Amino acid sequence: LNDGTVKVVAHASKTLSRAQRNYAQIKKEALAVVYGVKKFHKYLWERHFTLLTDHKPLVTIFGSAKGIPQTAACCLKRWAGLIMNYSFDIEYRSTKDFSQADYLSRLPSSGDDLFDAKFDQHDAEEDLSTKCLILEMQAELLVTAELIAEMTAENSSR
Secondary structure (H helix, E strand, O other): OOOOOOOOOOOOOOOOOHHHHOOOHHHHHHHHHHHHHHHOHHHHOOOOEEEEEOOOHHHHHHHOOOOOOOOOOHHHHHHHHHHOOOOEEEEEOOHHHHHHHHHHOOOOOOOHHHHHHHHHHHHHHHHHHHHHHHHHHHHHHOOOHHHHHHHHHHHHOO
16 A cells, blocks of 8 residues: 555465475475466556565565576576566565465465366467467568578669
């Protein structure tokens, strides 16, 4: 709010898959950020927001002006690249000052599987349409050796 107070608008939680439960803590924390940003995409896209975290290393990975650290795992780099399309600041808050989110992380949600299935399908459809658009653009922008030779000949005759 304008006076600096923070009010919760919505909460989200996700039960981790068996594979995700084996992730290192930093990957779990990063996954939570990406999940939240994707889940609230409609509200966050093209708006500047502040992302709060109680995991200090995420500030370096997702908020560094220097870019993503070279030592970061590939999935962290990919996730950082994904959320860099959003306009945000990232701030660290101690777990004590961030108790609402910590409390929610201990409450598993039973409806996650349905959401994840729909979300994954939406992602797949979005990825497919993006790939189709890229292929269409590549076809239009395709530069062949013949085209280069033709343009060079045209340019030489001037």
